[in-house]
Amino acid sequence: MRIDLHAHSTASDGTDTPAELVRHAAAAGLDVVALTDHDTVGGYGEALAALPTGLTLVTGAELSCRLDGIGVHMLAYLFDPEEPELARERELVRDDRTPRARTMVDKLRALGVDVTWEQVARIAGDGSVGRPHVATALVELGVVPTVSDAFTPDWLADGGRAYAEKHELDPFDAIRLVKAAGGVTVFAHPAAVKRGRCVPESAMAELAAAGLDGIEVDHMDHDAGTRARLRGLAGDLGLLTTGSSDYHGSRKTCRLGEYTTDPEIYGEITRRATGAFPVPGAGGRER
Numbered sequence: 160m161r162i163d164l165h166a167h168s169t170a171s172d173g174t175d176t177p178a179e180l181v182r183h184a185a186a187a188g189l190d191v192v193a194l195t196d197h198d199t200v201g202g203y204g205e206a207l208a209a210l211p212t213g214l215t216l217v218t219g220a221e222l223s224c225r226l227d228g229i230g231v232h233m234l235a236y237l238f239d240p241e242e243p244e245l246a247r248e249r250e251l252v253r254d255d256r257t258p259r260a261r262t263m264v265d266k267l268r269a270l271g272v273d274v275t276w277e278q279v280a281r282i283a284g285d286g287s288v289g290r291p292h293v294a295t296a297l298v299e300l301g302v303v304p305t306v307s308d309a310f311t312p313d314w315l316a317d318g319g320r321a322y323a324e325k326h327e328l329d330p331f332d333a334i335r336l337v338k339a340a341g342g343v344t345v346f347a348h349p350a351a352v353k354r355g356r357c358v359p360e361s362a363m364a365e366l367a368a369a370g371l372d373g374i375e376v377d378h379m380d381h382d383a384g385t386r387a388r389l390r391g392l393a394g395d396l397g398l399l400t401t402g403s404s405d406y407h408g409s410r411k412t413c414r415l416g417e418y419t420t421d422p423e424i425y426g427e428i429t430r431r432a433t434g435a436f437p438v439p440g441a442g443g444r445e446r
Contacts (some may be wrong), residue, residue: 238342341434
């Protein structure tokens with residue numbers, strides 16, 4: 160089995176619609192794909208309706224968190240999307256995204272960049288607006304060559320010149336909320352140093368003690384040495400280890416299935432979950 164547990168659609172900051180994403184996942188030879196848009200499950204219905212035969216869909220979300228001033232992304236799988244407390248927190252984060260993006264546009268204009276809110280809103284479309292949409296605007300304007308190059312202290316990285324804060328969950332609260340909704344939590348790309356500061360291993364141990372289920376080890380932002388170190392840390396802490404593409408369509412260079420999760424780990428994730436269940440495809444309709 161080929162299993163990719165981290166992918167984004169136009170419901171947040173990917174460039175594939177949810178329907179396109181599941182069709183591309185099937186074409187890439189995946190057996191299982193998780194739709195993990197930022198702080199939303201808004202694309203799940205469309206993905207489910209288009210789900211091809213032979214592909215299983217896992218519902219999920221990538222929750223925006225912050226610990227001691229450091230951004231933390233928490234992957235949540237197979238939780239009940241209607242559970243009210245977790246749904247309310249996701250809504251708070253989404254509601255704060257637009258004013259935050261407007262603030263980043265204002266900061267960029269003050270730095271002499273001729274970006275406009277209308278440009279960013281066009282790029283975001285119906286998705287939940289975020290930094291990658293602002294970064295794409297910088298690429299369009301020729302300020303930076305790629306989206307990744309916008310995530311530096313000069314521009315949009317945490318604490319960068321054009322960075323703006325938004326409402327974010329405490330990761331310990333995120334673990335509690337996801338557990339209460341019957342879901343499973345995995346710390347996304349925990350050592351992606353190119354993105355900015357990362358939480359120390361002592362914090363990882365505290366999160367594990369609080370109920371964290373796993374860490375995303377095999378990821379494009381982790382080199383071989385980092386993956387080996389994280390795998391050892393996961394073993395010491397009794398955490399599951401996953402691998403995922405973090406696919407964003409054409410917005411990033413990663414490919415669906417570039418990194419995958421061991422079927423035994425996937426099986427354990429599904430065994431631990433009680434809020435929702437993976438759905439096998441039955442030949443979704445074209446869109």
